[in-house]
Amino acid sequence: MKPHPSLGALLGTALIATLAGSASAAETIYYPSLVYRSGAYAPNGIPFANGVADYVAMINARDGGVGGVKIEFEECETGYATDRGVECYERLKSKGAKGAIAFSPLSTGITFALTEKVPNDKIPLQTMGYGRSESADGRVFPWNFPLLGTYWSAADILIQHVNKISGGLKGKKITLVYHDSPYGKEPIPVLQDHAQKYGYTFEAIPVTHPGVEQKAAWLKIRQTRPDFVFLWGWGVMNSTAIKEAVAVGYPRERMYGVWWAAAEPDVRPAGDDAKGYQGLALHPAGADYPVHKDILKYVYDAGKGAGKREEVGEVLYNRGVIDAMLKLEAVRNAQKIFNVKVPTGEQVREGYERLELTAERIRELGFEGLITPLKVSCLDHEGARKARIHQWDGQKWVFVSDWIEADTSYLRPKVEAAALAYAKEKGITPRSCN
């Protein structure tokens, strides 16, 4: 018996439909998140991780993912340890239909280790506000994206600010209390350069990981009485520093933290003593931006929040939200450029490199007021280098300055020189950006 032609057609359509169905079910964007919810740095790692998780959950719930493609989200615990971070990276990098879209390790040590690995695996490394400062040069570091500002930019902004408020730094003394790791050491070259330019004397005092023991550092500060103390700490080191400053009677108003040392977990443990402490702000704190309304509505009202409702809008929480937003914007950009649903890591890299967030786009995303416009290019992987200063009033962070922009004419040659030195050591030929 000959089969009926229409039966064959029907079977064929059904088969195609099933195939298409299964294909679209498998098509998800794979978003790995390296977090530390345990260990010495957990108080700071948790709000950031929650911000990332909540933003991704909100995008999935509100928009059904990016460009209509659902995001598959997975966390991996690194404990801030480099070897576990590398293990997590290896575990997650090739999951999902097209592999991981990008990684953000939130640790300078892990960033350094992954910088060696991402060019082979072709996965972008987004290090928003941290990582290697010279990786802002996209010619030598095509896969690194230290968006919104590096530590060199941070140091430059801080010096500009204190120079302005003190009416010239000539003859002044600035002391840097830093976490004794690549993270803490990053700003030193810029602060040393500026010491000659502005005429202040500079001293750097290291604090050993994890930073609970810093009596010696603060006794030295009591002796030398610097005009300003910059704090480059992370986790428990920051609140300890504030308590030690109280113990030696150093005024908190003259202490400035980098943007990783100016969040709620840093000042709250010190209680009222932290009042007056200042720090860099990459973005404001607060939960009254449109994006937070959506997060509360789609994630917390559905009972799926990663953290506590009242912690939405903390400094590090907002930083996690921005981090996730930038990553997903790069993915969206890659979808547009290559006209694909699920971009590969290589395509996401292009998405990053041609990422431009205009004021209008920022408003659309519900981030107006949270970040300033940025434009990434092949030469400049930083995109924007602005920050404000905020001060802890005992309850909340209050802005005490407007947006300050880092001095590109000074920083750029320095970044290029350091990047070229790295390229020479590693035998990399910098690519051309034309």
Added chain:
Amino acid sequence: MIYRETGQFRTSYAEDQAIFRLREDRIGIIVILAIAWVGIPLVADEYLLRAILIPFLILSVAAIGLNLLLGYCGQISLGTGAFMAVGAYAAYNLALRLPEIPLLIDFLLAGLIAAGIGIVFGLPSLRIKGLYLAVATLALQFFADWAFLRVHWFTNYTPSGSVTAPPLDIFGWLVDTPLEKYWLCLAFACATALFAKNLVRSRIGRSWMAIRDMDIAAEIIGIRPMHAKLSAFAVSSFIAGLAGVLWAFVHLGSWEPLAFSIDMSFRLLFMVIIGGMGSILGSFLGAAFITILPIFLNQVPAMVGIQLSTAMVSHLEFMIFGTLIVLFLIWEPHGLARLWQIGKEKMRLWPFPY
């Protein structure tokens, strides 16, 4: 029934001196080597190679180094991480400053430099013993941490204090794929294990064990304590230095002194204690226990499909891992290697134990 020596006669001294005197053991080791060299590369994916097996092999080498010192010569050391750091930074500086030397020679020279440092810091062992020596070696650990953080010459004045390894070029063979790196580490692990095994069966190894068991008696029968102790420190730190080079150049690629902190020394000490002091096999078992088990525990909930928060999983990992260490030390204070030996004894009597 299967595993026993009955009927296996050794008719020459060479046979009597073989490392594996039982035919079954020889077959076993050939099978294991075949799996390691050929079988695993055929089936393993990149994750297994890069995240599990390479670190496991490198730390096994380091554990062998510490085991020679602690398990065979009885000298407690908390400075293994420092010896690894010395090896890593020595190899980095040799590669950077003397690029004409082939990288493999650099590695061996770095091992020798670590051995030299080992001899210097082994000197206190001539006067002090036991826990006091542990404290003295702890000084080395802190000294190394300090030196590599503060003396910027060692890190070539990089602003961040973090250094990166040059491309791995072993006599024209560019080791860059995970599989090639695995083979390189496996070669080092096999060579070290063979070297260590033969060493402990030799005159030097026997003098170490004599010192370990009773140093005064050893001295009376004519073993020079200075010679024995310092040679143990030298060989141990040579091997640890090599492991440090591999850890930095092959596994991490870019590192900071924190990679070789006191945590590393403690982990290696636990590997040797849990694996079995005075056993080469124990070094491998201990390294597997300490490096692979936490990663495995971390993935168990996801494997069996239980949804737990990331924080919960990592806390569970710590609790179960800690409990297992305690339990193992209660059940078998002589380590995993001893368990394996007991298993072998049982095998010989099987199926008619008496």
